[in-house]
Amino acid sequence: MPRSLLAAIALLAALCAGVCGAQTSPPAPAATTGSGVWYEIFVRAFADSNGDGIGDLNGVTARLDYLQSLGVDGLWLLPIHPSPSYHGYDVTDYESINPQYGSEEDFQRLLAEAHRRGMRVIIDFVANHTSSRHPWFQAARDTSDPHHAWYVWAGPGTDLKARSATGGPAWHALDGQHYLGVFTAEMPDLNYDTPAVRTKMIRIGRHWLEQGVDGYRLDAAQHIYFDFAAQRGDPNVAVANVRWWREFRDGIEPARPHAYLVGEATEATLAQLPAHLGPLDAIFDFPLATRLLESVKQERDRGILAQAVPVAAAYAAAGRPAGDATFLSNHDQTRVMTQLRGHAGHARVATALLMTLPGEPYVYYGEELGLEGRKPDPDLREPMRWNRRTDAPGESRWKRLTANTSPQVSVEAEEADPNSLLNRYRLLIHWRAELPALRHGDLVAFDSGDPQLVAFVRAAEGTRLLVVHNLSGHSKRMTLDPSRGFSRLLRQTAADTGLADGTLTLPPYASAILE
Incomplete structure (x- = not known):
């Protein structure tokens, strides 16, 4: 392993030990026998059950069979509480359901049906600020x-x-x-130096766990005490944030032991991530998302494993092998297919990278179809496309479509096409469910000898898998040392992938797993 990676691992371990050392870290959530893949849903845009054009909770419930067939086993719902805005990140009542989305009974039905299918459900917890109308x-x-x-x-x-x-x-x-108001004037920051605020937010956290929620995505987790640009890089700020989230974790524990907490901390460098881990189960890996998409767009490895290997090692050392919450894009970012300028091959190999690296991947709704969108934010959150016709029953019409007008970019069209992006997502997510090493195996870099090939080993429970991705638009060959033992082609995304006489042949934008 390069000296730089060893140094990075040591740094991550030291940081995690320094922040978490005297605390008892929460055990990782129980290992799933499914894919470990989460699906991010903006309820307003997802599916309409009552014909008013606004996506709702019953619409999500009606689409659980689709999500189960896709292979996901966790749902993250963006804010579902009353709010004056379309997005819901300025909450006016933390203990109620937005009436546009349905009732508390509707939410209970969704939880029950998701749990019956083995799916976890987490909701956004917007703790940093309220609505100015609260x-x-x-x-x-x-x-x-x-x-x-x-x-x-x-x-x-x-x-x-x-x-x-x-x-x-x-x-x-x-x-x-x-x-x-760190974000906007409409979102005044709560004062966490006031004990009553801390007590109230813990009570709210306990409330939804008692209703059956499995945990929370912690919005702006790093901003409880990170208020000013001048504080950037101040370690005392991270310590204060972690201290609060430790108090929150301890406070909600009686309601649901080991509830899943994943934090939004938009740090740009490798070393900054674990400082936020402490009481959380996972942190969104923004740096990895950047490296994945840059590598795919340029068709050359831009440090994917330099990011992924030490982070995976640090999380494993902390007893959190699923701590890396990986993704390609989310509700705040230009959608993947737009970033990739509609390039289907790039989208397929990006997905394959995401689904074969460690951690628990998150898929933004419609990403599996190739939905597009760029800022302003509403255009990142356009209606999910279920049918070729935009006026078909069940379609959300909360806003006019600006990018996703093609009838071919819909579940109806892509389900029937075995070569669609949707079916590629389904294939790769099921690989993750079928091969335990992809879910929780160690990650070791493998020298492919070609910057357009990304190769690594995933190892768990006596199984070693060699994963190889071709980032390029040309067929590639990779010679394997017989002593390394990878002689069987176990999975491939392209039918004309070949393994003969110690040479792996990968078609353009194809991926393969060898055993």
Whole structure:
């Protein structure tokens, strides 16, 4: 292994030990016998059950058989609480269901049906801020009200021109005062130095776990105490964040022991990731997503294993082999197919990389169809395409389509095409379910001798698999040393893949697994 990777592993281990050392880390969630793949759903855009054009919880329930056939065994629902916005990240009531999405009974039905199929369900937990229309914030405008201390207000000497950690203005004027809103003025930050806030948010966390939710995706997990651009890189901020999430973990434990917590921490470098791990089960791996897509677009390995190997080793050393929450894109980013400029071969090999690397992969709804979209944000969250006709029953019509107008980019069209992107996703997700080494095996780099081939070994339970991906649009050959023992072609995405006389032949954008 290159010295740089060894150094990175040592650094990750040291950071994790430093942050988590004296704490008891939560056990990893029970190992799944399925694929370990999660599916991210924006309910408003997914499926409409009552004909009002807005996706709803019953629409999700009606599509569980599709998701089961795809092979996913976990669902992440973007915010489902009442909110004045279309996206729901400015919550006005944390303990209710958005009436546009249905009732609490509808949510219970969804949970029951998902669990009956062996699927976990997590929901977005938006802890950093509320809506400016939340009753707490409305009460907080009165400086004599106890809720005033639930938010962060400027004091004498405050730099009112300070930039927030997300790049915009940090302070916003109201009633002769200024309050902190790291994201927007409509999203005032809660003050976690106020004990009542911490107590209330733990109670909310316990509430939904008691209703049957399996855990949470922690929105803006790094921003509880990371408020200002000037704080970037300050280790005390990460320590304060972890301290809060440890308190949250301990507080919700009685409601559901070992509830699954995955955090959004948009760190850009390898070394910064595990500082957030502490009480969490997993962290979204933004750096890996960047390297995967850059490599696929350029048809050359741009450090995929330099990112993946040390991260996987650090998580394994921490007892968290599924701690790397991998993905290609999400609801805040340009969709994969748009980033890849509609290149079907690139999309297929990107998916194959995602599904054969360690961790638990997340698929953004419609990614398996090749849905497109670029900012502004609503265009990243266009309706899921179930049918060739956009006016067919069950289609969400929450917004006008800007990119996904083709009838061929739909479940109806792609189900019938064995060579569709949908069926490629299905194939690869099922590989992950069928081969335990792909889910929780060790990861070891394998020198392919060609920068357009990405090769690595996944090893678990006495099984060693060699995984090879051809990033290029040309057929490639890779000579194998007989002493390494990989002599059997176990899986391949292209029928004309060959293994003869110690030479593996991979067609363009194809992937293979050898045993």
